[in-house]
Amino acid sequence: MWRRFARHRFAAAGAALLLVVFALAAAGPVVAPYNPERVDIVDRLRPPGAAHWLGTDQFGRDVLSRVVAGARPTCLAAVMAIGIAAGAGVVLGAAAGYAGGAVDGAVMRAMDIMLAFPGILLALVVVTILGTGLLNVMIAVGVSLIPAFTRLVRGAMLSLRQREFVVSARAIGCGSVRILGRHILPNVWAQVAVLSTTALGWAIIAGSTLNFLGFGVHPPTPEWGADLNTGREYLNAAWWMSTAPGTAIVLVILAINFVGDGVTEALDPALRRP
Amino acid sequence: MGAFIGRRLLASLPIVFGVTALVFLILHLIPGDPAQIMLFGTNATPDQIAGLRRSLGLDRPLAVQYGDFVWRLVHGDLGVSFISQRRVAEEIGLVFPATATLALATMVVAATVGLGAGVIGAMYRGSWMDVAGTGFSVLGVAVPNFWLSVLLILVFAVRLGWLPALSEGGVRGLILPSVSLGWGFSAIITRLCRANLLEALAQPYVSTAYAKGLRAGAVVVRHALKNALIPVVTLLGLQVGNLLSGAVVVETIFGRQGLGSLAVRAIQAKDFPTIQGVVLVVALVYLLVNLAVDVAYAALDPRVRYG
Numbered sequence: 001m002w003r004r005f006a007r008h009r010f011a012a013a014g015a016a017l018l019l020v021v022f023a024l025a026a027a028g029p030v031v032a033p034y035n036p037e038r039v040d041i042v043d044r045l046r047p048p049g050a051a052h053w054l055g056t057d058q059f060g061r062d063v064l065s066r067v068v069a070g071a072r073p074t075c076l077a078a079v080m081a082i083g084i085a086a087g088a089g090v091v092l093g094a095a096a097g098y099a100g101g102a103v104d105g106a107v108m109r110a111m112d113i114m115l116a117f118p119g120i121l122l123a124l125v126v127v128t129i130l131g132t133g134l135l136n137v138m139i140a141v142g143v144s145l146i147p148a149f150t151r152l153v154r155g156a157m158l159s160l161r162q163r164e165f166v167v168s169a170r171a172i173g174c175g176s177v178r179i180l181g182r183h184i185l186p187n188v189w190a191q192v193a194v195l196s197t198t199a200l201g202w203a204i205i206a207g208s209t210l211n212f213l214g215f216g217v218h219p220p221t222p223e224w225g226a227d228l229n230t231g232r233e234y235l236n237a238a239w240w241m242s243t244a245p246g247t248a249i250v251l252v253i254l255a256i257n258f259v260g261d262g263v264t265e266a267l268d269p270a271l272r273r274p
Numbered sequence: 275m276g277a278f279i280g281r282r283l284l285a286s287l288p289i290v291f292g293v294t295a296l297v298f299l300i301l302h303l304i305p306g307d308p309a310q311i312m313l314f315g316t317n318a319t320p321d322q323i324a325g326l327r328r329s330l331g332l333d334r335p336l337a338v339q340y341g342d343f344v345w346r347l348v349h350g351d352l353g354v355s356f357i358s359q360r361r362v363a364e365e366i367g368l369v370f371p372a373t374a375t376l377a378l379a380t381m382v383v384a385a386t387v388g389l390g391a392g393v394i395g396a397m398y399r400g401s402w403m404d405v406a407g408t409g410f411s412v413l414g415v416a417v418p419n420f421w422l423s424v425l426l427i428l429v430f431a432v433r434l435g436w437l438p439a440l441s442e443g444g445v446r447g448l449i450l451p452s453v454s455l456g457w458g459f460s461a462i463i464t465r466l467c468r469a470n471l472l473e474a475l476a477q478p479y480v481s482t483a484y485a486k487g488l489r490a491g492a493v494v495v496r497h498a499l500k501n502a503l504i505p506v507v508t509l510l511g512l513q514v515g516n517l518l519s520g521a522v523v524v525e526t527i528f529g530r531q532g533l534g535s536l537a538v539r540a541i542q543a544k545d546f547p548t549i550q551g552v553v554l555v556v557a558l559v560y561l562l563v564n565l566a567v568d569v570a571y572a573a574l575d576p577r578v579r580y581g
Contacts, residue, residue: 116293118556125553243428249421
């Protein structure tokens with residue numbers, strides 16, 4: 001599978017870029033050339049140059065350092081949101097698909113109700129209830145993705161529970177927990193992994209949108225969406241302020257999409273290239 | 275067909291019920307006393323807080339409050355905004371046309387560009403035009419609409435001065451917001467249209483049409499495209515939800531008075547009746563559009579009706 005993935009050139013390039021971004025997110029301010037929150041009024045609104053590769057903002061803070069430091073909250077919010085969505089989705093989907101009947105009906109109607117709210121709107125409802133802040137943005141984006149994971153896992157469950165190996169496991173007296181954990185769920189992980197990769201791009205867009213709207217991190221914490229919004233007010237005087245974090249978001253989403261295509265092709269023989 | 279629509283309407287009823295329950299519960303799921311949160315920073319006395327709780331009906335049992343909420347909804351009463359002191363239904367009525375216009379303009383941009391690029395990509399597969407179209411759609415799904423809005427303002431309003439940065443009305447003010455929202459959709463349409471058209475062009479009826487001596491343009495437009503378009507039409511309908519989501523950001527950036535910017539302002543000001551009203555209206559519009567898409571699909575494809 002890895003060889004098939006690596007043959008997909010764009011996917012390999014995307015994976016390499018994502019590794020760099022995640023490394024930056026982990027190392028954070030340590031590898032940034034300047035302290036991303038250091039104010040230097042003398043050097044304010046400097047265009048990109050030798051001292052500041054991506055220029056400085058309205059408080060003289062180094063934009064490159066803010067982009068590097070902003071990788072952490074942006075990526076953390078997206079990864080945590082996927083964790084929340086996948087965790088809740090697997091539990092709910094497994095319960096609905098395996099138990100069937102009333103449990104299935106209740107879970108799926110709840111998902112239908114959640115799906116009646118278009119993506120960002122559901123996240124906004126959650127932010128309204130929980131309040132602003134990065135943690136609440138993670139939860140909001142995660143909650144809005146739960147129906148997608150639940151539907152996927154439930155669908156997989158419905159077909160898997162009829163399969164011979166599950167019927168045989170039941171026939172030799174295995175309990176429900178053992179059947180689910182040992183026999184059914186291992187067959188669902190690949191699909192959950194593919195959906196997690198494709199949903200990660202959406203989670204980054206949704207998370208940075210909420211930060212852009214001012215519902216996430218509070219100043220002076222660097223975050224791509226929030227910094228892009230600040231730069232909007234200085235478009236005429238300092239185009240680099242919003243261009244740098246915006247380009248970072250686009251590159252990461254492109255990389256995620258390429259990796260998603262690669263993972264899907266590597267796991268699905270029907271899509272494999274000749 | 276009537277039976278299908280009836281069944282589909284019946285199936286939507288529990289969802290409408292659930293949506294109203296969730297919207298009602300927004301006020302009650304907030305940690306703390308809603309009356310206190312609303313009066314935060316106004317130095318309100320305990321008596322004033324108790325007064326607000328009474329006037330909002332928060333001192334009554336939850337079920338009674340919900341019953342009252344639904345009764346008022348049925349009569350078109352969405353409550354009164356804390357900020358403007360105007361009826362929420364009236365406020366939504368004022369801004370709804372702006373969002374509907376933006377949605378329509380976005381659809382026109384997305385459909386025109388998406389179908390054009392998709393058809394060219396399929397007809398000239400592998401050419402530089404196809405590669406350009408694919409690149410355009412790959413970028414389109416990766417560029418968030420808030421970033422595209424900022425870029426378009428930077429280039430077309432700040433640098434070139436061709437178009438207004440604020441969408442105050444008129445067609446000129448609609449161009450940048452609809453392109454910001456429409457690029458992502460056109461990218462999805464391009465991909466789907468190209469893939470479907472390629473599949474349709476490989477069918478025997480296309481060879482027959484060519485064998486009859488028809489020109490390539492006529493074969494594509496009159497025969498293949500018709501079949502390739504059905505999923506695209508469905509997709510356009512289903513994208514209405516994303517469009518309403520996108521409007522939240524784009525309207526805020528372009529200073530357009532619409533449902534989306536009203537929602538953002540209401541959340542920032544903790545104006546709960548307005549938040550509830552906007553969320554409810556958007557969810558119901560989304561449900562109605564989904565219903566219309568299902569009905570349209572059933573009209574086009576009999577297997578859906580009897581399946």
